[in-house]
Amino acid sequence: MPNEEPLLKVRGLTRIFGSGCSKCTICTGPMAGTNICSQCRSIVACADVSFDLYAGEILGVVGESGSGKSTLVQCLYFDIPATAGEACFKPYKDGKVNMLACSAQEKRYIRHHLMGMVYQNPHLGLKLDFTAGGNIAEKLLTAGIYHVGQIRRRAAELLLRTEVPLERMDHLPRFFSGGMQQRVQIAKALANNPPLVFLDEVTTGLDVSVQARVLDLIKKLQRELGLTMIVISHDLGVIRLLTNRTLVMKTGRVVETGLTDQILEDPQHPYTQLLVSSML
Amino acid sequence: MGYVPIKGGKAAIEAAEELVRYFRLRGGSAPLEVKQIQDQMRLAVDRVMGEGSLYAPFHAALALKQAEGDTIEASFLLRAYRSTLPRIGYSLVADTREMAVIRRISAAFKDIPGGQILGPTRDYSLRLLDFQLAEESLTHIREFMGKFIPGAIRGEKGGMGDVLPSFPKVVDMLRAEGLLETPNKTEEAEEIIDITRQPLTFPAPRAARMQVMARGETGGLMALAYSSMRGYGNIHPTLGELRVGYVPLRVHHRTRPDEVVTVGRVLVTEAEVIARMDAGEDGIPRFTLGYGLCFGHNEIKAISMAVLDRTMRTGSKEAPAEDEEFVLYHIDGIEASGFTAHWKLPHYVTFQSVLDRLRRAQLVGRNEEGSQ
């Protein structure tokens, strides 16, 4: 696996909220114990994040709230612009361009054709006033499928895969349970067979039994479809269950990276050690 | 051809116009003099000048007569008239510190330098129908004036003498103490666009927002400002100062550009609302300010405008009053009333088209039912 070219290559990704100054990255981070710049009061949400992601791999990003893990995926999915850094994505122009610097229209294309996203809050990923089928249709229509029959066949297939009863296809997700909303969101994210899927705290806030079923579903889909995913979670249990490799983040920086098993068994950074020891 | 609709349009319009005239006059009372409206319907005239965005008391009064007291219709008449007038030039920025004040109050302080001046207000009058007004005659008026004028000349009737006073501003005092946000430098540097000559786009410069509101319909502004005051995005306003008075307008002399000439004065109402504190760029919290100013004496409008000026700068768009697009697109009385009225126009071609869709959908529905 490591011999081939990575699917996604991220270098020096940084996002600062506020005016920013030359001292921002020096004044923040795990050593400083804060992500607020003492000079200009800007928030350094994440800084200098670099990693490679290979096809078929599942990368976990773990850290407490405020560690910058969600900002990282939001930048990669273009929900918010990155302040600095590069990201080359193999499916787009063979990874020869920095997609973070692309035009809004190009970013839209990448987002809708080459990526899928499942948010913690279904409100962000779904239009609750469109039907479940309509939500999936939105992705397919963006990809230029203008045939109602085809759209409905594909939507049915996806809902079947994500274990949503077919009779719910023409109902509004507004009235679905949290677990069901997440399944629809996953179906939507997978609609165009994207080479890369982001999962941002997808089980947070769900009942424990529902959590387990959604996680099982994701594992099953990964097995069947060979998905490449980036999984964001504060929960090491989720990370352990789903991922091969893990980045540990704290106050906007990556403090440790390695195979998930290794990180769990032999954490190096004191913060990771704290996380692991408090996991029991 | 009894079933051909809305034929003979021209004759029908002319007949309708005649009927309007008849309905105005059929009571048989003496014709209203424009001067009477201008004098005695003072607040309606002011409202029409503001919403019609033309400072012309006589024309506003005439419009009110023509519109039979409908202020929106009268404002529309005034605006349409305005658009035919040549644009000779723009005045210099008027400074309301120079205002010759007839009324001035602050809710923020018990007393203010120069004192509170109640002026002509019915704020504290009991709202009892005054049946004596039904019998008001010229004799009554002469009697009242005979008593009132000498007192006013002696200066007993606060702020009604020959020379109207001007006063320092309450917000200047707060600003001097560093309690109030400083004017936004980028806003001040912006070129002031004329919204009647340049299209409004978003985000709109503050000057454009102010212009739209100054021409806005009083009721529309009030409804949106009230929604904020009640809780949809409350900015916790305190009325720093409300003043009504005459402001001189100046222009550069046409042939001697160095010279500044006063060309007249306009009656305006100005409201400054002190709102929720916010941290400035230096991180120090200060009160924020909302500003409202409109033609004539119209306190509800000036206060509503000041509140909305502030709500639109909140940055969030969660409440309607915070969303500049929502506010600016919906407060213009001429636009809103025109479109509301346009539903009276024939729509039978479009209705025929939706009828076709409905019949088709019913057919599909019945077929589905039948097949089940």
Added chain:
Amino acid sequence: MREKKVQSGYNFAFLDEQSKKEIRRRMLKAVAIPGYQVPFASRELPIARGWGTGGLQLTMSLIGPEDILKVIDQGSDDVVNAVNIRKLLVLTTGVRTTEDTREATLIQTRHRIPEEPLEDWQILVFQVPYPEPLRRVEPSEVKTREMHAEADYSRLWVYLYEDIVRWGEITIGAQYPVMVNGRYVMDPSPIPRWDVPRLNMAETLYLFGAGREKRIYAVPPHTRVEPLQFTDYPFRVEDFRCKQCALCGSVDTYLDEIIDDTTGARRYICSDTAYCAKRRRLKEEAGENA
């Protein structure tokens, strides 16, 4: 010549020359980017917002003393609003007017395209209440402009998809959204679907003016205009099969449904009243000659 004053005190065609020039500049931009909504500083006119002020400003900016003008509303020259608009234009220009589509150089319309084919020396000006085709799915102007910029029309498509799921058909009657030149989705104004195919690859310049919403847009001649449709749910015009005009007998024109005063029965007559009258005249003449 254009400075000629007709109604004392007003400029030729009401608007001042500076305003007309600015509006013509905006029209040129609109023609250069088919289907794109160009903002303009809409002037106040002596008729109400929502009553054709957009179309009027375009007509006023285009019209010259030599023009022959036709004004219609719902297809008819004689509907009160058309009469009113024609009155204002004649009062301030003194131009000749006509009811004959084939004779008019400049036609202002609300809700219809005349039945008779238009040619390249003619201009059709539409009055537009809602210039934004995305308003059905997004109320904010800032957002819809962004969606146009990125050619992001998926939400409108989903709206159509859901319509089919819910009703078995797309329920949009008039004002059917179209794709112009493969780039911008455009609101063709509330014309019936019947008229939509005639926007495509036409000979005539179509100009659209929204006065209250302050937008101008255009479909230049020979431009592709396609209604949004699904492969398996094609766009369909209004169904007038088995119906014909009670006056001229036409079976190939857009019809108005009329309820008879006395019998309450449904009857149909041509919406384009001038064309209907012309047909009857021709029929009579043919009858006399026979």
